[in-house]
Each structure stands twice: as C-alpha cells, then as structure tokens.
Amino acid sequence: MKKPVIIDCDPGIDDAIALFLAFASENLDVKAITTVAGNVILEKTSKNALKISEYAGYNVKVARGASKPLMRELITAEFIHGESGLGSITLLEPVRAFYHKNAYDTIYEEATSCEGKLHIIALGPLTNIAITLLKYPDIKEKINHITVMGGSTELGNSTPVAEFNIYVDPEAAKIVFNSGIPVTMVGLNVTNTAYIITEDLEEISTYKNKVSDFVVKSLSPLFKFFEKIDFPGVPLHDPAVVASVIDENILETKFLRVDVETKGEFTRGKTVVDVYGVTNKAPNVNVALKINRERFIALFKELVKRYEI
Ligand code: RIB
Ligand code: CA
Numbered sequence: 075m076k077k078p079v080i081i082d083c084d085p086g087i088d089d090a091i092a093l094f095l096a097f098a099s100e101n102l103d104v105k106a107i108t109t110v111a112g113n114v115i116l117e118k119t120s121k122n123a124l125k126i127s128e129y130a131g132y133n134v135k136v137a138r139g140a141s142k143p144l145m146r147e148l149i150t151a152e153f154i155h156g157e158s159g160l161g162s163i164t165l166l167e168p169v170r171a172f173y174h175k176n177a178y179d180t181i182y183e184e185a186t187s188c189e190g191k192l193h194i195i196a197l198g199p200l201t202n203i204a205i206t207l208l209k210y211p212d213i214k215e216k217i218n219h220i221t222v223m224g225g226s227t228e229l230g231n232s233t234p235v236a237e238f239n240i241y242v243d244p245e246a247a248k249i250v251f252n253s254g255i256p257v258t259m260v261g262l263n264v265t266n267t268a269y270i271i272t273e274d275l276e277e278i279s280t281y282k283n284k285v286s287d288f289v290v291k292s293l294s295p296l297f298k299f300f301e302k303i304d305f306p307g308v309p310l311h312d313p314a315v316v317a318s319v320i321d322e323n324i325l326e327t328k329f330l331r332v333d334v335e336t337k338g339e340f341t342r343g344k345t346v347v348d349v350y351g352v353t354n355k356a357p358n359v360n361v362a363l364k365i366n367r368e369r370f371i372a373l374f375k376e377l378v379k380r381y382e383i
Contacts, residue, residue: 076103078188079319080181082139083312084112084198085122087154087161087292092197092312093123094285097132098377099320105184105192107136108177112198112242113151114159116141119198122159124168129284130381133170139177139202143243151238154296161292178206185216194220195319196250197312199239204246207253219256222247223315225332225345226261227361236343237262240334244343248334251359258327258360260315261345268314268365269307270374272297278378285381310374317370318362324373326364329357 079102083089096102107127109120116138123136142148155161173180181202185192194217196203203220206213224239224247232241240247251257270293279290296308318325331348333355335341347361 077101077193077319078103078105078184078191079193079195080106080108080184082108082110082177082194082196082198082202083123084110084114084119085126086113086119086159086198086312088310088312089113089197090122090126090160090292091289091310092316093126094130094288094381095313095316095320095374095377097130098380101320104132104134105188106173106180107134108139108180108202109136110139110177110198110202111141111148112239113155115148115150118159120172121168124170124172125165128168128170129165129288135173135180137173137175137177137180140205143199143201144204144245146243149242161295163288163292177202178209181206182210182213185213190216191218192216193218193319195316196220196222196224197315199242200224200246200250201243204249207249214253214255217255219258220250221258221260221315221319222250223260223265223312225259227263227347227349227363229262230344231262232343233340235341237345240345241343244334244336248336251332251334256360258362259332259345260318260325260362264325264362264365265311265314266305266309268311268367268370269305269309270371271307274371274375278375281379281382283381283383286378289378313374314365314370317373318365321369321373324366324370325362327360327362330359330361331355331357332359332361
C-alpha cells in the first residue's frame, strides 16, 4: 500500500534530488508539493518545484506557501544553491500553473481526503506546517506523521549550534515539535553522515538518464566546498530524509525531548535534544540518531536508475 505524502520543500538542489527519489519510489504516492521560502525566495522555490516535477514527468500539484518566517526576516542560502536555487542547472520553463489553493489549504484538503493516513515530509523551514496547524487546529487528528529534515543533536550549519531549516524559523519548529502529531526529526547529526562520494557519482554518471545527469551536474561543484571543511563527500540532507520514509529501516531513532531555542543571542534555532533525559520533561519527538549510509546510497542509486528511458 503506497504511503500518501505531501513534500513541503524549498528547492534547493538537495530538495530537487529528494523529489526525484520520491517520484521514483513505488512506496510513496506524492499527493502534492508545497513550497516555502528558504534556500531561495518563495517565487524561485515554487517555480523550481514546478520545473522539477515536469522534468521528472511527474505532474503533481504544486501549492505555494509562506514567503517569510512567522516572525523573522527571511534568511536564504544562495551560497550553496546558487541564485536560481538549482545551482548552475537551467530547467525548462514550466508549462503548468500552480495549484489554485495555497499550501495550507492544500495540506488540509489532502489530510482530509487521506483520512488520517497523510505523511508530511518537511524539507525546508517549517513555516507552512506551523501556519497549517494554526489555521486548522483539527488537522492534528488527520495527519499520520511528520518527518522533518532539520535540527541536530550536535552542531549546526547556519550557526555553530543551529541547522538552517530550524534557524530560519525557530518559532515554526517549536509549534510543530509540540503539536502532539508524531514527528521524526532527522538532523545534521545524521544527514551529515548521509554523504555521496565521487566514486558514487562516477557510477551514477554511467546511468545516462535525465535525473542521473541532474544529480552529477548539481552535486559535482559541491565536492570542493565540502572537502574544504573536511567532509568525506557531499551530504544529501533532504534525499536521506525522503529515503527514510521510503525505507523505514534506514534510520535508528529514539523518542526524546526536543525544545527549540527562540531567544538565545548565540543559540537561536538550536534544537535542544535531551538525549539523557536529564530534564524529566516528556519526550515529544522521534530523533534520528544513526543512518545506514550504505543502504541509503544503494536505494539512492536504484531510484535514480529508474529514470532510464
Ligand atoms: O540544513 C540543510 C537543510 O537546509 C536542507 O533542507 C537544505 O535544502 C536547506 O533547506
Ligand atoms: Ca531543503
């Protein structure tokens, strides 16, 4: 039975690749893509989502969401994703229009029609999810699970302690983590170990299909950047999260207490994970602690290969 999912994202190179994996999986039924400002501005993340879905030949509805965080100014990441959000890659202009409903109403519409089975995969700042929860309080009973790329049990990437998606909108993350909906947090402590190495990319380049070309062209320029910070490869943050929803055996998780710092001068956006239970506060989030990288990369290659003509 396919899992009905909505992918909320801010494409973004790794978001794009994550979408390609989701489209190719026989385990997922992607009901909609919702877009949020994050890696680049909303206009670009949204257009990128349309382009990516048409490039993949998967004409799913794309509904636009928030152009800025709940209470803060938007912070973007062009230094990694480029001005367009898709690095140096140019995809064809989309032929389809955006869905006529906004992200929040689309999530509610799908949650209602999926009768409690809907799984949300959140790959960007959590603004859309938070707004949906605020606008539709009854939606909590209609959402099966939310899997988030965000946070970290250890270090950050936007600041020494905060990961980008949470850093951009910590208030939204706090609402989602405390919603009472089953949430799995897949943070940098795991996704930084979900990296692809040059040998993997060399193998993928032999697939010679449109998605393998996208993967090779979009990731190759990033190896130098990550080599400089002593990474063994390019971390595939969002693809690892989608893979963990496709194959539930990829991650090791633990039900822990997670609080989000929204006030700290140096710690805004830090996910404070009570690994040892010292706060005696009730756990609220399934926290990813480990990923089976080999299993992830094998699934990654299998799904990219599926785009063979
Ligand atoms: O910190 C990594 C996350 O921030 C990824 O989702 C990436 O796409 C950016 O949104
Ligand atoms: Ca993202």
